[in-house]
Amino acid sequence: IPAGTQYKYYSVPLDVQFPRNALFDTLYFNAVHRITTDSAEIFTIGSPFVPLNRSISITLRPVLNYSTAKNVGIYRLVGKNYSYEGGKWNNGAFNFTTREFGHFTILTDTVPPTIRFIYANSQAVRFKINDDLSGIESYEATINGKWLLMNYDSKNDVIMSERKSKDELLKGDLVLTVTDNAGNKKIFNYKIQ
Numbered sequence: 001i002p003a004g005t006q007y008k009y010y011s012v013p014l015d016v017q018f019p020r021n022a023l024f025d026t027l028y029f030n031a032v033h034r035i036t037t038d039s040a041e042i043f044t045i046g047s048p049f050v051p052l053n054r055s056i057s058i059t060l061r062p063v064l065n066y067s068t069a070k071n072v073g074i075y076r077l078v079g080k081n082y083s084y085e086g087g088k089w090n091n092g093a094f095n096f097t098t099r100e101f102g103h104f105t106i107l108t109d110t111v112p113p114t115i116r117f118i119y120a121n122s123q124a125v126r127f128k129i130n131d132d133l134s135g136i137e138s139y140e141a142t143i144n145g146k147w148l149l150m151n152y153d154s155k156n157d158v159i160m161s162e163r164k165s166k167d168e169l170l171k172g173d174l175v176l177t178v179t180d181n182a183g184n185k186k187i188f189n190y191k192i193q
Helices: none
Strands: 007-010 014-018 031-035 041-045 051-060 072-078 081-086 088-090 093-100 102-108 114-120 125-130 136-143 146-148 150-153 158-161 172-180 185-192
Touching (some): 014 031, 014 041, 051 102, 072 093, 081 093, 081 102, 114 172, 114 185, 125 136, 125 172, 125 185, 136 150, 136 158
Antiparallel strands (some): 007 014, 014 051, 031 041, 072 081, 072 102, 088 093, 114 125, 136 146, 136 172, 150 158
């Protein structure tokens, strides 16, 4: 594939669209579709060691049956872990964009995120939140139904409150809702005295 030009790769199991300037240099492209012995469907697209300059669009046409629910998504294999890529079903195919080459598979995430209470008092609240597969999409905290500003430290998976005014004390019913990228929700309730 020549660098600096728009290019479309078509095959039975997958299509890849390279926008103009997606590649840094001319690329010898490879694409492989296989089903492993444990019935995982793997789509290998390019080499994970080759960087992309811009996002590419990929359409996967799996041969195995998958649910079309929101909790089904595309994941890139990173060592023994998975990195969530997202995607949407469209006429029996899965469409997504990525800035990474590598090995991709389709997984279902049915496990909600975890919320671990650290502390909550009249000055501040603090929690550790995590999601093992698709990752955290959003979080929202309220006290007595009123929105509470929270800051997220993604390196440590910690969220902590930030008050508008130092005179305003946190008191009442705290509700924390954490949602992952697959749409799974976890709700934590606590009464601050």
